[in-house]
Amino acid sequence: MNLYTxxxxxxxxxxxxxxxxxxxxxxxxxxxxxTNLDKNTLLLSSDSFVNELFSEAPENxxxxxxxxxxxxxxxxxxxxxELDPTMLSGEITEALxxxxxxxxxxxxxxxxxxxxxxxxxxDKIPFEQVLDRLEKYYxxxxxxxxxxxxxxxxxxxxxxxxxxxxxxxxxxxxQKSHLPRxxxxxxxxxxxxxxxxxxxxxxxNHFQRYDLTVSTNSPFAGxxxxxxxxxxxxxxxxxxxxxxxxxYMDEKERRINQFFEPIKIVMSSLCYHLDSEIDKILGTRPx
Numbered sequence: 001m002n003l004y005t006x007x008x009x010x011x012x013x014x015x016x017x018x019x020x021x022x023x024x025x026x027x028x029x030x031x032x033x034x035t036n037l038d039k040n041t042l043l044l045s046s047d048s049f050v051n052e053l054f055s056e057a058p059e060n061x062x063x064x065x066x067x068x069x070x071x072x073x074x075x076x077x078x079x080x081x082e083l084d085p086t087m088l089s090g091e092i093t094e095a096l097x098x099x100x101x102x103x104x105x106x107x108x109x110x111x112x113x114x115x116x117x118x119x120x121x122x123d124k125i126p127f128e129q130v131l132d133r134l135e136k137y138y139x140x141x142x143x144x145x146x147x148x149x150x151x152x153x154x155x156x157x158x159x160x161x162x163x164x165x166x167x168x169x170x171x172x173x174x175q176k177s178h179l180p181r182x183x184x185x186x187x188x189x190x191x192x193x194x195x196x197x198x199x200x201x202x203x204x205n206h207f208q209r210y211d212l213t214v215s216t217n218s219p220f221a222g223x224x225x226x227x228x229x230x231x232x233x234x235x236x237x238x239x240x241x242x243x244x245x246x247x248y249m250d251e252k253e254r255r256i257n258q259f260f261e262p263i264k265i266v267m268s269s270l271c272y273h274l275d276s277e278i279d280k281i282l283g284t285r286p287x
Contacts, residue, residue, distance in 0.1 A: 001069065003069065003137060003141055004067050004141055005068060006148070007065075009061050010058070012061055012063075014156065014274070015159045016274055016278060017064075017145070017159065018057045018162045019064075019066075019163050020047065020064070020067065020164045021066075021071070021075070022045075022046055022047035022077065023047045023048065023049065023067070024046070024070050026068050027069065027072075034122055036122060037118065041118075042070060042120070043254060044116070046071060047071075047165050047166040048166070048245075048249060049166075049248065049256055050164050053164070053267045054164050054268075056267075056268040056272075059271075060272050060275040061275045063148055065148065073137070074110065074133060074134075074137045076141045076142065076225075077165075077223040077225050078223070079097050079224055080109055080134050082096075082100050083109060084098060084103050084112050085098050087112050088124055089125065089126050090127045094131075145225075156284065157282070158235040158278075160199065160238070160239075161225065162238075162239060162274075163225045163226055163239070163241070165243070169245055169246035169251060171246065182244060185207045185214045186215045186216070186220045187203055187204065187240065188217055188221045188240035188242070189221075189222060190221055190222045190230060191217050194222055194226045194229075194231075194239060195230055195232055199281060200216060202277065206269070207266070212266070220242050235284075247263050248260045
């Protein structure tokens with residue numbers, strides 16, 4: 001199994017990377033021997049089709065990278081050792097971040113639960129296997145992300161990681177209608193720490209032009225990738241996009257709906273306009 005798909009533009013015109021860490025649907029051989037859950041249940045927590053929504057990024061001078069394996073197997077939008085020790089057996093030889101909100105919810109780098117809050121694994125995972133999984137599946141992805149973030153930063157004077165995700169609709173979650181209306185788009189810039197505010201403002205204005213409702217940093221301020229790769233003082237920017245799934249797919253059947261193509265146009269348009277405007281936004285000039 002190839003860990004990820006990396007597509008580069010025929011003509012690179014910017015240093016923007018669109019990353020889709022949760023759109024993969026593959027599992028390694030032998031995985032289903034360790035779980036009682038079926039593949040469809042495990043994939044309910046995936047950001048299905050998000051990589052397809054942003055597939056025109058290379059036609060607009062940008063790079064796109066998508067993990068091929070499911071986040072139910074390995075989630076690269078977490079710290080490597082963001083893990084629940086109650087899932088593990090054997091000697092734990094690394095310090096764990098066991099108290100994060102994501103771990104408490106059951107969604108560390110190796111998830112404890114499926115979307116349905118049913119345990120994924122029949123038995124505890126030996127920590128030696130955890131180390132092996134991280135070595136084979138987690139660290140190579142981040143090595144590649146780091147490479148493409150840095151390889152042209154001197155030429156362009158910046159890098160921008162757009163971490164692309166989708167979120168379940170309130171209706172799919174079974175939440176009551178008296179709750180505040182769910183935004184169509186949630187942008188996370190780690191409360192202004194992972195990218196310049198002008199980038200966030202540009203994305204807000206873009207989505208609002210298409211009559212989409214936008215929230216910033218609530219309920220998602222950005223995951224590990226946004227925090228880890230965003231360092232605006234060094235010219236490294238990162239922002240997370242969450243798209244409401246019901247805008248483009250049938251969440252129960254896990255298939256695209258009649259609105260997929262219009263939403264794809266919105267995302268393709270974003271790729272086009274960011275390519276055209278990013279130097280103006282950041283005040284940079286490619287060498």
